[in-house]
Amino acid sequence: MYLSQRIGILALLTNLFLMASAGPGAARVFDPETFTLDNGMQVVVITNRNAPVVTHMVWYKVGAADEPPGRSGVAHFLEHLMFLGTGDVPEGEFSNIVARSGGQENAFTAWDYTAYFQSIAVDRLPLVMELEADRMTNLAVSAERALVERNVIIEERRQRVDDDPSARLNEQMFAALFLNNPYGRPIIGWEHEIAGLTLDDALAFYRDWYAPNNATLVVSGDIDAETLRPLAERTYGRIPARAVPDRNRLVEPAHAVERRVVLRDESVVLPSWRRFYLAPSFGEPGANPGDVYALQVLNEILGAGSTSRLYKALVVDQGLAVGAGSSFSPSDLNQTAFAIFITPRADADLVAVEAAVDAEIARLLDGDLPEEELAAARERLAIEAIYARDSLFGPARTVGQALTIGRALEDVESWPERIRAVGVADVLAAARTVFDPTRAVTGMLVPTGEAAGQMAGRPETGAPAAGVEEEIR
Amino acid sequence: MSGRIGRGPFLGAALLLLCLAVLPTRSHAIEVQRVISPGGIEAWLVESHRVPVIAMEFAFRGGSSVDPEGREGLANLASTLLDEGAGDLDAAEFQQRLTDAAIDLSFGARADAFQGSLKTVTTHADEAFGLLQLALTAPRFDADAVERMRAAVLADIQRRVAEPDWLGRRAFYDVAYEGHPYGRPLRGTAATLAAITADDLRGFVADNLVRDRLVVAVTGDITPEALAGILDEVFGALPAGGPPVAVPDTRPGAAGMTVLVERSGAQSFMMLAQPGIGRDDPDFYAAYVLNHILGGGGFTSRLTQQVREERGLTYGIFSYLANFRHSDLMLVMSSLSNDNVGEALAVIRAIWRDVAENGVSEDELADAQTFLTGSFPLQFTSTERIAGYLRRVQLENLPIDHIDRRNDLVNAVTREAVARVAARLLDAEALTVVVVGDPEADLAPDLRVPAASLAARELNDGGS
CATH class of the missing domain: 3.30.830.10 (Metalloenzyme, LuxS/M16 peptidase-like)
Structure with a gap:
């Protein structure tokens, strides 16, 4: 239900999974094309020629629910660090290059996945594919810079959760609902555990999970599979596959009490x-x-x-x-x-x-x-x-x-x-x-001071259904 | 590994050349047609049959700024009620008809306009436009619906008074627009909301939903011929005109003032404000580029770089130009820990002084221009967004070919123009500062108000 992301643009995705498999009225929904690279990375293309632009997304099959005990928030911490440079792209350059190309970018972390995306003119697609493939394996961040980013995340948590009673209640309700399931931990992490995260924690998580065979590439917009395939082979296709851990999830025991x-x-x-x-x-x-x-x-x-x-x-x-x-x-x-x-x-x-x-x-x-x-x-x-x-x-x-x-x-x-x-x-x-x-x-x-038997909630007319579109501004 | 890409600062440029060679951009011009109905109603249309969806975005100029004294919140309450019963249909029947055809219909009041949005699949278009026509021309304002929506708006106010960013804006508009319609709460207060009658609502519709204040934009699966007929059907029965909109032009006051709204919590919400620049000012686009460099979207702005990336003081900080019809603002906003407020303020003021004095670099200008022009097509990825953009273009009195001209206007901005407009607009000492929270730094506020008393003012219903 909750996502955390590098900047707060996407808001809650809450009810979007209404369309979580939403498709078209007729037989087909999005009519996607797909192929798989030799290293096991699946690629999906959804052609949409409304404008000469594409959305390019890489989805890693890992999220906050895969974090080791005591390291809540490390998936999201890593997501932030992914913008801070590689061996070849200095700190800040990733975002600068994307911006100079008229691209909008961000990333989001959920319990089950971490995704990175750019929306950009189709002629700049090869550029962002190079950049995204590069940071799949070449992340290079200094420990000092990682500490600054940890402060940013603590500010993020205070803004999104601690200073919002409604969000705090949701967090506590999830913690109470799930007895064993990792969804009981907040995606952004508990503050005391965020405060103890180190660059090494994030890099260990990165080395464990970020691999082409554990990722999916999705591109939608003014492109088709025939055009995309050689670009994907030349970028992501050159990264060797590597063993990743199983996603062994704890499951709920029988529940017995209200x-x-x-x-x-x-x-x-x-x-x-x-x-x-x-x-x-x-x-x-x-x-x-x-x-x-x-x-x-x-x-x-x-x-x-x-x-x-x-x-x-x-x-x-x-x-x-x-x-x-x-x-x-x-x-x-x-x-x-x-x-x-x-x-x-x-x-x-x-x-x-x-x-x-x-x-x-x-x-x-x-x-x-x-x-x-x-x-x-x-x-x-x-x-x-x-x-x-x-x-x-x-x-x-x-x-x-x-x-x-x-x-x-x-x-x-x-x-x-x-x-x-x-x-x-x-x-x-x-x-x-x-x-x-x-x-x-x-x-x-x-x-404060009211009995819990006499009150109202926020105008959540039920479904916060508003689609979170690509409103990066 | 092999996914390597070049090296150093030339990486971007080298890759760009490569990419341009690989995937040439097709031309996807957005063709805007001017449709004028037999009855003389104008709409701007972007015809597209890719998806069987039609979106209409329209507005009547006026909005909450013309709410009568003591009836603040009238336009907003009206906006919740047009689809709560019209013609022969009571609220439940009207809503059921919308739901059964999955028609999205909504209205909203803004300071300068009363807006409406309609989205439908093509197969239900007749039903959608028929219901819209009823909502605009025959809203019922039945007592039960009015009371239900009044309660919903009151709840909305009750929710907002607990939110730091709402408290900050309220405090700012209070001091900066005292005595002007922009200084009044758009949703009203508990007291003014309680005072609104069904007759007030009918009066609002009669005076404001009139053809000479109307702008219409349509996108999607519809031809100009079909649209022409629909325009007369939907809007033709509205009165030709109403009373003039009498809102004076004004500049924000409270320059250099610091307001502290005392509130406990982990963070402070901080808002800085200063006069902006008119939409028709010759230097508007220079200011637009300047704003992008200072605090525009993404991670590259000076504010984000210096306050977030270098110092980790906040999760987000941004600036924007707000152009009301009768006043222009430039605003900066951020939420940050109470301990960080003093340092962040000093950094922001230093940026303001630096740019006012030195302008921006050639690189900053060029980067801003490539971002702003290159990202422009990203606004046109759905029918609703295209229609929404065209409505805004009309409300801002821009020409019908604005989409074609806009990138040239951005590219024509020179470093000299940015320096000129920066020197004219940016004054670190004249910023109005509003902080909601419990900041550690001594801000020496000119005005100090407890959050609870600001909230109580909005919630006092004037009764008992």
Whole structure:
């Protein structure tokens, strides 16, 4: 759910995995081409000739959930260091060269992946491929400079998390939800562990994981595979493959208790009510993908927009809240969260808010799901897949994310068909598995001194669905 | 290993030559057509049939700056209500019609314009334009919808008063635009929001959603002929004109003033402000390039280099030019630990003094120009973004071929022009400084206000 990145441009990707496999309304979604280099690096090309530009992304199959114990934040620390020079490109030059070429660049770290990207005129694509291939193996940063960057990251953490009660509550809720799964650790790291990270920690992580056979190249824009292949062979293709560790993830034990997290903060005026349920993801070993598709449709019905069940019940009919919705992002390797966010009215009782949410869930578990309501949701998701094509950055991100958690391109392309095949029984079965109070955390954000039984949350109308486009300025 | 690339400072240039030889740029000119409906309504259109999507971005000049005294927040509240019931459809029915066709329709109030955005797949275009026409010409303002949205806006205000960057902006606009419409809160306060009636909302629509204030931009899967008919259908029934927009031109006050908004927390939010430059000023593009060099996007600006990269004082610092219709600003913003505020301020002021006196180097100018011109096409990667850009061009009174001319304007900027505009604009002593937090350094503030009292002012509903 959270990404950390070098500069805060991309914001939360939260609900994007709505299109996490979003594709086109017709048979094909993005119509990608693919090939694999001799060293094992997969390459995907998504042609889009709207403008003479490309988005070039390299996705490493490693993220914060792969960090060694006691080194939380090292994946993200390394991501920052990747901009600070190699044996051939002096400190600062990477960004200078990209900028002089009219390129916009950044990177982001998540639990399961780390990705680097540039959006740039297509005639400069060979240049950024050279630069990106170079820093895959030639990173060279001084220990002093790494310490300055560590301070930048501590500032980043304070800005994004410590000074934002809503973000602190989410962090604590994830920590409480996952008993064993590494998603319980924040991607950016715990502050005391960030403060102890060293250049050597980051370089060890780099040597372990950054290799062409553990990376995926995705290029979208004004290019095709035939043009890209020789460039990829000449750059990434020259880097030898190398053994990388297995991604052995700890899995959750059985959960047995309802959990409740309350954050009191003096700066809070508007309270919040949230619940995170443990939920299956596309990358989770043993999970049934059918359940995941069904939960995507359920998310649409329960919490997407002002005609969703939660919004209608809590905001329109009962007047308890000003915002209500849900969020589900299943492009993960481990079990993930199905999240419900409510922004109660300031004068509402949080107990009543919780009861209203529980009533909507009970209604669903009782089997109240008309076929027409389901059909309308499926139709909307099919149209969302058409909208998803209308972008340079979005399709590259969707494809990169899917491949990095072990899905196939065909899974991305067949997403609309799979959604269209979701029936009432599928949604009800998935809901009955997920909506178990002992596999959930309920969180509340309240002003200091208030009892946790009387408040409102932030106007998260449910789905922070806004696409994070390539808004680098 | 073999992925090596040249060496030293010539690396970039050598590679560029190589690349240019490899992948010549195709011409992808964006062709903007002027469409004028039989009823005389103008729209700018970029026709593109690659994806079956149509985006329309429009605006009525005016916006929240024309909210009546005591009804601050009127334009904003109206913007939440046009799609909450119109014609024969109540709020739930209207929203359901949008949802069923996956139509994105939204409105928003800005200081100088009331804006709308519509996105639809081609197969639902008739439904989309029909609903838009209803929203603009027959909004209902039913009591339950008004109360629901009033509560939502109030919650929005309650959320914002806890945020350091909102508190900083509020404090700045208070002192810099005292007595001017730009000094008033766009969403209103709890008190003014409570005072707005359904009649006020109807009055807002009658006075402001009028054809002589309208600009329209459309992109996507639609022909000019089809669009011409749609323009009359959607906008034709609106009144021809309304009362004049009477907002005086002004310059920001509070030069050299330091305001401390006292708030506990790990970090301070810091905002520096000074007068900017008019969109029609002959040196506007010189200032635009200057701003990029000082604090524009990416990692290369002087502020990012010196405050973040060299000293690690912050995660982010940037500057930008803000052009309101009646006032121009240049702003710098950053969040940073309380301990770092004093040092960062000194670094920023030193940069301001240096550039005011010495201008910028040839390399800095050339790099800024190649970035700004080379990255320009990245704004045109989706139908919505193209339409949004064209709306802005119209609101800024720029010509229809602006997209073709813009890079030439950037490239025409000389080092002398940048030095001239830097000397004219940058004055380290005249910066207005607003800090929200608990900074360690003694800022010797001219004004000190507890965050709680700033928040309480916004939240006092004027009742009890």
